[in-house]
Amino acid sequence: MSIVKYKKTAPRDAPLSETTFIGWLQKNLFSSWVNTILTIISLYIVYAVVKSLWFWGIQDAVWVAENRRECFAISKHGACWAGVLIWLDNIFYGRFPRDELWRVNLGGLLLVLWMAPLWLPRVKDKIFIGLSTVFLYPFLAGYLFAGGDKGIFMQVMVSGAIVCLAGNTLHSILGVMSGRGLPEVLIGILRKENASDGNQRNTLLVILAVAYVIAYALQTSWSVMAVPWSKWGGMHLTLVISGIGITSALPGGIVLALGRRSRLPVIRVLSVSFIEIFRSVPLITVLFMATTMFPLFMPEGFVLNKLVQVIIAVCLFSACYMAETVRAGLQAIPKGQYEAAHTIGLGYWGMMSLIVMPQALKHMIPNIVGSFIGLLKDTTLVSIIGLFDLLGMLRAISQDIPWRGLHHEPLIFGAALYFVVCFVMSKYSRHLEVKLSAGGER
Amino acid sequence: MKLNFILTVAAIVAISFAGATTTKAKTTLEIVKERGHLRCQVGPASPGFYNLDAKGEWYGSDVSVCQAVAAAIFGSKKKLEIQSVSSQVRFTALANGESDMLSRTATWTLLRDTQLGLDFTAVNFYDGQGFMVPKDSGITSAMDLKGATVCVLTGTTTELNLADFSRANNLNIKPVTFEDSNVRNDTYLQGGCDALTNDKSGLASNKAAFPNPGDHTVLPETISKEPLAPAVRQGDAQWFDIVKWTVYTLINAEEHGITKANVDKMRSTSTNASVRRMLGVEGNLNEGLGLSKDWAYNIIKEVGNYGEIYEAYMGGGKLGIGIGRSGSANDLWTRGGLMYSPPFR
Amino acid sequence: MAIDDSGKTATLKPKAKFDFFHDERVRSTAYQILTACVVGWSAWYLITNTAHNLEVRGMNTGFGFLTATAGFDTDFKLIEYKPGVGTYGRIFLIGCINTLLVSFLAIILSTVLGFAVGVLRLSSNWLVARLALAYVEVVRNTPLLLQIIFWYVGVFALLPRVKNSLDLSAGAEVAFLNNRGLYAAWPVLDDMFWMTIFAFFVAVAGVLLLRRWAHRRQDETGKQFPVLAASIALLIVFPYLVYLASGSTLNWDVPKLQGFNFAGGAALPPAFLALLVALVSYHAAHLAEAVRAGILSVDKGQTEAALAIGLRPNKANSLIIIPQAMRAIVPPMISLWMNVVKNSSLAIAIGYSDVVALFMQTALNQAGYAVEMVGMTMAFYMFISLSISGVLNIYNKRVQLEER
Secondary structure, three states: OOOOOOOOOOOOOOOHHHHOHHHHHHHHOOOOHHHHHHHHHHHHHHHHHHHHHHHHHHHOOEOOOOOHHHHHHHOOOOOEHHHHHHOHHHHHHEOOOHHHHHHHHHHHHHHHHHHHHHOOOOOOOHHHHHHHHHHHHHHHHHHHHHOOOOOHHHHHHHHHHHHHHHHHHHHHHHHHHHOOOHHHHHHHHOOOOOOOHHHHHHHHHHHHHHHHHHHHHHHHOOOOOOOOHHHEOHHHHHHHHHHHHHHHHHHHHHHHHHHHOOOOHHHHHHHHHHHHHHHOOOHHHHHHHHHHHHHHHOOOOEEEOHHHHHHHHHHHHHHHHHHHHHHHHHHOOOHHHHHHHHHOOOOHHHHHHHHHHHHHHHHHHHHHHHHHHHHHHHHHHHHOOOOOEHHHHHHHHOOOHHHOOOOHHHHHHHHHHHHHHHHHHHHHHHHHHHHHHOOOOO | OHHHHHHHHHHHHHHHHHHEEEOOOOOHHHHHHHHOOEEEEEOOOEOOOEEEOOOOOEEOHHHHHHHHHHHHHHOOOOOEEEEEOOOOOHHHHHHOOOOOEEOOOOEOOHHHHHHOOEEEOOOOEEEOEEEEEEHHHOOOOHHHOOOOEEEEEOOOHHHHHHHHHHHHOOOOOEEEEEOOHHHHHHHHHOOOOOEEEEEHHHHHHHHHHOOOHHHEEEOOOOOOOEEEOOEEEOOOHHHHHHHHHHHHHHHHHHHOOOOOOOHHHHHHHOOOHHHHHHOOOOOOOOOOOOOOOOHHHHHHHHHOOHHHHHHHHOOOOOOOOOOOOOOOOOOEHHHOOOEOOOOOO | OOOOOOOOOOOOOOOOOOOOOOOHHHHHHHHHHHHHHHHHHHHHHHHHHHHHHHHHOOOOOOOHHHHOEOOOOOOOOOOOOOOOOOEHHHHHHHHHHHHHHHHHHHHHHHHHHHHHHHHHHOOOOHHHHHHHHHHHHHHHOOOHHHHHHHHHHHHHHHOOOHHHOEEOOOOOOOEEEEOOEEEEOEEEOOOOHHHHHHHHHHHHHHHHHHHHHHHHHHHHHOOOOOHHHHHHHHHHHHHHHHHHHHOOOOEEEOOEEEOOEEEOOEEEOHHHHHHHHHHHHHHHHHHHHHHHHHHHHOOHHHHHHHHHOOOOHHHHHHHHHHHHHHHHHHHHHHHHHHHHHHHHHHHHHOOOOOHHHHHHHHHHHHHOOHHHHHHHHHHHHHHHHHHHHHHHHHHHHHHOOOOO
16 A cells, blocks of 8 residues: 655746737737737738827817808918817707707706616615606706796696605615615604504595695796797707607507507507508608608697607607517516416406516516617607708808818717717626526526 | 596597697787787798797798788787798698698799699799709709709709709700708718709708809709799788788888888988888878888888898808809899889778 | 305395496497597598698699609609600609619618628627728618718719729720719610510529429438529529520620710619618618617527537528527518618708609799609608518518417
């Protein structure tokens, strides 16, 4: 019998190819002949592109000038960013009166404020907050942007929106600080924890009614100057059209998708043909149809302004795409869920709203964000029918007499703007995708 | 549940109708007065005629005509809403009531006057189509363009005129159409086509925007007549007269030497009967139009006369595109041009 | 003890009380009738309004304009047309053909490029993978309209002027590239050429049969047959032999510089080239993402097993991975192909005369028959899109998993 002695040898260092930068280079970039050639070609492409962009866009560029001739005088081959910078207000706000820009900014700020709780960790009832954004925020923002006299309907909705915003903010602050929701805190303050459910609910409703009356009284005396829709433009108009498109696409898409899956033949046929018609034609034909044919569809004396026509067209179009997204989401729910819902006695609408839709929404959200990005890019088409959206404004710079002919720089600026917005949103959607499926993957 | 559903549907219907406005059968003047401002339609942007400046305000000679009509009705050129409509839908937007008048370099043609539901009022600019070529191409006349490629903007009479001209003279011109004038100009500058065709006013403004304007020349031939006039909906005679006579006021004011600066003085001290009638001191010319006595006075006070507008936007003014006026069709009839207003009596 | 059930079980007869409002058949029929009535009434309302408005405004209706002559010309047409002689119907046909031409080429090229970039995204070369990522992200996040304009302006910056045309055939002077377009010699066919064309179609059928036979042979014996090489040989050699045997001659229409432009031969305008490049790059980026997702959806075990049995990486890809990845790739590819056709309508921005630019813009401005023209254009796009989705859905069914 021989005794085998174990002598521990010191662990050796990792090979150079794993630890040093040169090793990394060799493994990743130069591992084979093909890779080496590809790397060299890629490096050359990167160098050429970056060099020309740097020289044209930054090194030789003119940042301050009075008009284009001056730009040429200062630097013949550089970019003339001066025109874009002077037109920045037009690009972002369109022709909105410069004294009233605070309204647009406030509208954007309110949206951020309203939707911020969706990201905060300890806030409850996120679905309610999300839905209230979709249904109530448009009225408040719409009034801020359009102004003028408020009709009864507008007053009601604006007060509701104010109450909702105040409630949401309080609720989120309470949630972040103490982990409890606003209803809980209110019940606690009024010492009704031990009261019956009905009693608690009524108390909350009374508080809500009081708040609503206060808000209504406050807003009757508040009004802002009317700004006609023809003054809306630029990035603001693009966001308005896409925003309205997406928010109305969701309920419309759900209705169409449910119709498509319906067992009733008439409804199914109508839904399928509606969806297929709008999905198989380009958006530009739908826009043309809206602007040339909608006025003919209306009875005499009934006038729809151009913005409403475009928004209706965009809503119809995006509802059909959303219908397909919803359908994919519904198909991802196992059949067992439908069957179980029927077993416990839920009717069609009960099953849809309580069991199926909440699960389906989880699958749909990344696609919805993707649709919104697509819609944002597609709204550049409205410039072809004459609305001064972001692209229309960028093109108008080249017609302004001091800046005649300046059209490359605005377009590049526009492309960069779109890229930043869309890239951020698509990164967020990918993050959402990972987060939402994290529980589901084994 | 059912009540919820019905309420939701009713709400949706109500919301969707919120964007619409109903109008009863009133005259256009009544509608405009009730609304409180004039709605005037221009196009995307055309240097000299209607442009957007960095502050978001419109300026140009067609915009001035809109301002004049607003001044005639309300006394102030600020009671004006300018809508920019693309060329595809410009005529339908007027026909269905979205705007009250169209002031946007629309050429007055038989087909448009009769088949599109609108009427052209009074010509405020006589233009013609021409060609521009690089100086070093050696082309000196439009007849040299045999087999040439010509850049043209789509959706306008320019395309048709080019085709007619090519056919009439057997030139076999190949058109390259564009929707964006900048892309068209770029193509021309890079040599993608041999010539550029556009109304001569447009050619002048395009040329001034090129990096080296001196390298390009406008060919002498004018191959079409392009009388540009504001248009209104068919069927409202009073409104038609108002817009028409607003344009004539501008021309007549220049003929009588009334300017923005001296209109007050002219009103109080002039002894010319025509001037006194026009400015409302005598007579009742305003009654047939349904406007106030000061209607013409307001026009000139707010906007100026035709010559001032031309100088500011088409001529050598700071915002002008630099077209000469003397000897052209746009000069007053007393100097040999075609700007002629019927008498104010 | 057995339980005696004879005749004593009380049969439960359900009390069939016909509750009118809760009976499913009644309700479903009622809903359908209600929907049909609402839709029908709305349609009738819209149609009567339209007719009334058209009449009141003095605008013309009817399809008679299709036989009226059109006064304008277009620069790119594949069929005969003369302004003042050609009709609006012919204009519509020209537009449709132009759209189909650019869409067809864009679909083929973008599919090829999309697969290539999708595979490159997963390359082991860090720089190449990052560059592919940058390309996909930039192209997907900027609007297509801006990209089309950029390519168009860029094409002009790169291409030479007419006088300095690039001779693509290196001296033989049969193909030229300049910023007026791509000019190439085009064959002039004489009468006997139809036989060669017929032979070409026979060769195509032969290639398909060859593929079926080669697959069956591989399934049975495991031996592989060089199908690609044999197909190419068949497609070229067989028609050529027929061509020689039929004694027809092939004349070429060579482009020559006359005056301002090249005359003769076939010409593709730069707007077409720019549109093609823009569509291809945009849709290839989208397809690359779908391809990447599809390849990633295939279990990693498949790659490992394929490498373990000795397949080279590229063979492993083409024989094992990609056929399985197609399951996840084909559905987005269907909508991608439809999008190519729809996005070709953006040709209007750079002046390529597709059906939207030519018929719905130019012709509509001149003739004014808004409802009919928009309707015809939409019908055309619907027909094309539904055909594409129909054909591809057949292919999709073949690659999908059979689910119980």
